Amino acid sequence: DTEVTQTPKHLVMGMTNKKSLKCEQHMGHRAMYWYKQKAKKPPELMFVYSYEKLSINESVPSRFSPECPNSSLLNLHLHALQPEDSALYLCASSQDSLTGGDSTDTQYFGPGTRLTVL
Amino acid sequence: GQNIDQPTEMTATEGAIVQINCTYQTSGFNGLFWYQQHAGEAPTFLSYNVLDGLEEKGRFSSFLSRSKGYSYLLLKELQMKDSASYLCAVKLFFGTGTRLTVIP
Numbered sequence: 389d390t391e392v393t394q395t396p397k398h399l400v401m402g403m404t405n406k407k408s409l410k411c412e413q414h415m416g417h418r419a420m421y422w423y424k425q426k427a428k429k430p431p432e433l434m435f436v437y438s439y440e441k442l443s444i445n446e447s448v449p450s451r452f453s454p455e456c457p458n459s460s461l462l463n464l465h466l467h468a469l470q471p472e473d474s475a476l477y478l479c480a481s482s483q484d485s486l487t488g489g490d491s492t493d494t495q496y497f498g499p500g501t502r503l504t505v506l
Numbered sequence: 507g508q509n510i511d512q513p514t515e516m517t518a519t520e521g522a523i524v525q526i527n528c529t530y531q532t533s534g535f536n537g538l539f540w541y542q543q544h545a546g547e548a549p550t551f552l553s554y555n556v557l558d559g560l561e562e563k564g565r566f567s568s569f570l571s572r573s574k575g576y577s578y579l580l581l582k583e584l585q586m587k588d589s590a591s592y593l594c595a596v597k598l599f600f601g602t603g604t605r606l607t608v609i610p
Contacts, residue, residue, distance in 0.1 A: 392548075421598070430593055430600035431549065444598075478548060492537050492556065495598075497548035 392498035394479050400504045403469060409501045411462040411479030420462040421495065422454060423478040431478055437462060469505045476500045508532045510601035512594060517607045518584055526579045526604045528594035539595040540568050540579045543603075549593060552579065584608050 392413045401407050411420065418439050423431035436444035437456040451473075453465040462479055480495040509531040518524040530538070537556035541549035555561055555570035555577060567580040579592055589608045594601040 428605075430603045432600075433598050436598065492554075494539070494551045494554065495549075497550070499548050 392479055392481055392496050394477075394498035394501050396501055397499065398502045398504075400506065401466065401469065402506050403471075405469075406465070406467045408466065409464040409477055409479075409503075411464075411498055412460055413481040413496070413498075414460055415481060415483075415496065416459075417481035417483050417496070418459060419482045419493075420456065421480040421482075422462070422464055423480065425476040425478055425500070427475075435464075466503075469503075471505050474503055474505045476502050508596065508599040510594060510596055510599060512592075512601045512604045514602065515605045515607070517609060518581075520584055520586060520608055520610050522584050523580065523582050524584060524606065526581070526592050526606065528577045528579070528601050530575050530577070530594070530596050530601070532596045532599070534597060535572065536597060538568075538570055538577050540566075540577075541593045541595060541600075543591045543593060545590070552592075581606075586610070 395410045420437045422434040424434055425431045433446050434448045435454045440456045440459055451468050455463040478500045479498040482493040482495045511529050537554055539554050540552040542552050543549040552566055553561055553568040555568050558570055558572055560567055560569045565582045570577045581588055586608050591603045591605050593603045
């Protein structure tokens with residue numbers, strides 16, 4: 389099973405809402421990632437989890453709060469977002485996490501959650 | 507800091523060969539990845555180079571020169587389904603991406 393799943397596929401939320409994005413993988417990977425992708429732009433790294441611990445935070449605003457409950461799950465909690473946060477949010481996983489971001493292993497991406505903030 | 511550049515758009519004809527370039531200046535290097543991303547879909551892995559030289563995988567090949575901070579992805583016998591964005595990546599950071607359009 390080389391699949392990374394993400395839910396929901398689409399999400400529309402107001403600026404005062406609280407919502408969560410979920411990501412799951414069953415490949416035994418120990419590194420998991422959140423990326424944000426705007427239209428016609430490359431993915432931008434947000435967070436890296438290595439062995440369930442946050443190893444990289446790319447100066448992401450606190451209205452985005454990641455959580456890794458176990459080695460298969462990764463959540464992104466959203467609160468008080470702005471319209472400019474509307475984007476495709478991609479989750480990825482990879483085998484090697486010992487170097488916490490210096491991984492030489494291939495990343496497997498989920499299909500993403502298309503987020504619209506009104 | 508990370509600076510990874512690619513041409514923004516390219517157009518090529520079905521059956522032809524196209525080369526997509528990537529130049530990088532990064533703080534550290536442990537290999538370069540190429541991913542393909544179709545519109546509205548997730549990136550999928552194409553190739554990984556860590557040593558200088560050419561890696562061939564079917565219709566796709568990837569080349570790396572570490573001394574020049576340069577890589578390219580070579581796509582042969584282009585098919586319409588190859589129309590997509592191609593992204594190079596170093597140390598979890600992606601290049602600007604190249605949107606390739608294959609025309610009949």
